[in-house]
Amino acid sequence: MDRIRIRGGRPLQGSVPISGAKNAALPLMAAALLADGPLVLSNAPDLADIATMAQLLRHHGLSVEHDKAARTLTMSGAATELEAPYDIVRKMRASVLVLGPLLARFGRARVSLPGGCAIGTRPVDLHIKGLEQLGAEIEITAGYIEARGKLRGARIIFPQVSVGATENLLMAACLAEGETELVNAAREPEIGDLAMCLMRMGARIEGIGTDRLRIEGGAPLLPATHPIVPDRIEAGTFACAAAITGGQLHLDGARLEHLGSVARVLRDAGVDVAETHTGLLVTRRNGLRGADVMTEPFPGFATDMQAQYMALMTVAEGASMITETIFENRFMHVPELMRMGARINFHGSSAIVRGVPKLSGAPVMATDLRASVSLILAGLAAEGETIVNRVYHLDRGYERVEDKLAAVGADIERLAG
Numbered sequence: 046m047d048r049i050r051i052r053g054g055r056p057l058q059g060s061v062p063i064s065g066a067k068n069a070a071l072p073l074m075a076a077a078l079l080a081d082g083p084l085v086l087s088n089a090p091d092l093a094d095i096a097t098m099a100q101l102l103r104h105h106g107l108s109v110e111h112d113k114a115a116r117t118l119t120m121s122g123a124a125t126e127l128e129a130p131y132d133i134v135r136k137m138r139a140s141v142l143v144l145g146p147l148l149a150r151f152g153r154a155r156v157s158l159p160g161g162c163a164i165g166t167r168p169v170d171l172h173i174k175g176l177e178q179l180g181a182e183i184e185i186t187a188g189y190i191e192a193r194g195k196l197r198g199a200r201i202i203f204p205q206v207s208v209g210a211t212e213n214l215l216m217a218a219c220l221a222e223g224e225t226e227l228v229n230a231a232r233e234p235e236i237g238d239l240a241m242c243l244m245r246m247g248a249r250i251e252g253i254g255t256d257r258l259r260i261e262g263g264a265p266l267l268p269a270t271h272p273i274v275p276d277r278i279e280a281g282t283f284a285c286a287a288a289i290t291g292g293q294l295h296l297d298g299a300r301l302e303h304l305g306s307v308a309r310v311l312r313d314a315g316v317d318v319a320e321t322h323t324g325l326l327v328t329r330r331n332g333l334r335g336a337d338v339m340t341e342p343f344p345g346f347a348t349d350m351q352a353q354y355m356a357l358m359t360v361a362e363g364a365s366m367i368t369e370t371i372f373e374n375r376f377m378h379v380p381e382l383m384r385m386g387a388r389i390n391f392h393g394s395s396a397i398v399r400g401v402p403k404l405s406g407a408p409v410m411a412t413d414l415r416a417s418v419s420l421i422l423a424g425l426a427a428e429g430e431t432i433v434n435r436v437y438h439l440d441r442g443y444e445r446v447e448d449k450l451a452a453v454g455a456d457i458e459r460l461a462g
């Protein structure tokens with residue numbers, strides 16, 4: 046398994062190209078099931094999760110071409126196989142996003158339950174309840190979601206905000222007869238990006254960017270071309286890289302409004318975040334201050350930024366309280382950061398981080414996508430050498446992160462095998 050070696054202590058300087066967002070690309074790819082296509086996605090990132098979704102769509106019978114040089118994904122054809130098998134779904138939970146499109150288009154679908162992952166049990170009850178409100182009959186049999194029925198519009202009130210459930214229901218509603226209203230819908234920028242793409246395919250959607258989406262469904266969807274929104278979590282991650290090394294990075298293509306309250310929290314911590322014509326300029330000139338944070342649905346502080354922010358707070362002056370409200374087990378980076386000299390106590394969903402003057406490099410273990418990148422951030426600031434093991438987690442969501450960091454001055458390399 047690949048490892049990444051970092052020798053810390055070098056302030057990063059320069060420009061970083063921000064790739065298309067993983068968490069936008071995955072639902073956008075699933076949307077290709079709603080029409081015969083072709084659906085052409087530009088600004089497509091080259092990630093392991095994208096390859097997994099491509100494998101799943103090919104299993105369903107679509108043709109999927111990923112032109113990595115042109116950074117485009119082209120999906121075309123109609124699904125002929127309506128089952129999403131366990132051996133693919135278990136690799137990537139976002140596979141469940143094919144459920145709504147398959148059911149809405151073909152009147153039935155059989156999708157493996159995704160199961161949990163390192164950060165939590167990750168149930169899909171909100172997806173299922175919403176589809177039942179659109180008229181689907183759904184049974185869980187032998188670990189599979191068996192769904193059938195002709196969908197009709199309905200008013201769906203989510204008892205809690207769910208990105209995936211909002212995406213599944215938004216896509217299904219486009220082909221359900223009549224009007225659907227999604228109340229308490231997630232407002233993450235990736236939802237808005239999906240809605241814009243569906244509109245380009247001919248869907249009629251109102252309320253984009255709000256927590257109340259109204260869809261007039263029933264008409265067939267058409268071929269379209271859509272640019273994938275820049276990855277706000279990658280942008281936030283590199284902002285933390287500039288901050289933790291005391292450097293300055295320009296994040297090409299990043300958008301301030303997509304950072305939500307991450308920008309405000311970084312500024313509270315003493316990091317300068319400025320908009321430019323082509324992205325964001327992130328600078329850390331003086332000391333870092335401890336600033337408390339609680340993860341919340343967008344526009345609150347993104348849970349996908351919690352581990353990266355914690356790495357930053359380990360070398361801030363003073364203490365910070367970090368509370369994780371979205372997932373039940375998203376502190377697995379804590380013991381690894383402590384191996385590097387961080388002072389962290391956590392109990393339940395809250396962690397207290399007391400800043401230390403310096404971290405020290407050490408061999409550490411990645412456990413999930415965002416935890417692995419937080420260890421890289423810590424390594425960039427630590428004295429000495431850090432080896433991050435199990436970096437396959439990293440490759441799921443970050444495109445050539447070591448190359449992008451090396452290009453702005455980091456002493457970092459991937460050790461194969």
Ligand code: EPZ
Nearest residue numbers: 068139167168169170171172207208209210349371372414
């Ligand atoms: C999406 O996951 C993202 N993944 C996650 O990013 C992100 O952390 C999460 O949204 C929150 O922003 C993709 O977009 C592919 P949720 P999703 O449904 O849709 C509970 C990363 O690192 N819930 O908003 O699965 C759930 O257990 C990944 O890129 C139910 O109880 O998240 C969680 O506690 C990690 N029942 C909370 O809601 C349901 O039916 C939020 O989950 C669905 C969710």
